[in-house]
Amino acid sequence: GESVGLHLPTLSVQEGDNSIINCAYSNSASDYFIWYKQESGKGPQFIIDIRSNMDKRQGQRVTVLLNKTVKHLSLQIAATQPGDSAVYFCAEYPNRDDKIIFGKGTRLHILP
Amino acid sequence: DTAVSQTPKYLVTQMGNDKSIKCEQNLGHDTMYWYKQDSKKFLKIMFSYNNKELIINETVPNRFSPKSPDKAHLNLHINSLELGDSAVYFCASSHPGQPYGYTFGSGTRLTVV
Numbered sequence: 001g002e003s004v005g006l007h008l009p010t011l012s013v014q015e016g017d018n019s020i021i022n023c024a025y026s027n028s029a030s031d032y033f034i035w036y037k038q039e040s041g042k043g044p045q046f047i048i049d050i051r052s053n054m055d056k057r058q059g060q061r062v063t064v065l066l067n068k069t070v071k072h073l074s075l076q077i078a079a080t081q082p083g084d085s086a087v088y089f090c091a092e093y094p095n096r097d098d099k100i101i102f103g104k105g106t107r108l109h110i111l112p
Numbered sequence: 113d114t115a116v117s118q119t120p121k122y123l124v125t126q127m128g129n130d131k132s133i134k135c136e137q138n139l140g141h142d143t144m145y146w147y148k149q150d151s152k153k154f155l156k157i158m159f160s161y162n163n164k165e166l167i168i169n170e171t172v173p174n175r176f177s178p179k180s181p182d183k184a185h186l187n188l189h190i191n192s193l194e195l196g197d198s199a200v201y202f203c204a205s206s207h208p209g210q211p212y213g214y215t216f217g218s219g220t221r222l223t224v225v
Binding site for chain 1: 216
């Protein structure tokens with residue numbers, strides 16, 4: 001079965017607030033963990049990745065945190081904007097078989 | 113310019129028919145994939161090709177047959193379509209420098225009636 005899962009299927013956040021999307025994984029051997037964003041009617045889009053030997057990585061308005069002790073991954077979006085409305089997927093890359101395993105997805109709603 | 117393009121975007125067909133979905137990427141990537149997304153948004157890999165060679169073939173019915181005429185194209189042919197085949201099918205590609213950073217197409221919504 002799939003080893004990547006999410007705590008919440010839907011998250012509603014006020015515009016301007018920070019969003020935190022959480023993910024649990026079970027495969028400790030994965031080399032990379034990745035976040036993808038899927039807007040309505042489009043394919044998933046790569047946001048940010050983190051290697052398994054890191055615990056934090058920052059991008060533009062996004063930060064990914066990796067806690068290997070509890071096998072937890074999170075995506076933080078600063079100052080959430082309407083354009084952030086989408087389904088967010090965490091994913092893992094086990095560095096074998098050349099395939100990404102996707103989690104179930106969290107829908108992010110931005111409240112005006 | 114579209115990086116990964118799929119055609120058609122929508123496909124409605126009757127049970128038992130045979131249909132094809134085409135995918136092309138102009139990124140110069142070596143690896144291409146087909147993923148299936150169900151009604152609950154779950155994404156599951158079906159196939160992966162590297163330089164025209166099949167490298168991943170997940171547990172997919174043999175009614176599904178991928179074909180890669182060159183490394184820029186990966187097509188998906190489906191025989192004897194069933195109701196359960198209704199889903200959104202995504203093509204994606206990646207390059208060796210970032211094998212987990214896929215570029216996805218916009219999807220083909222297949223509806224079998």
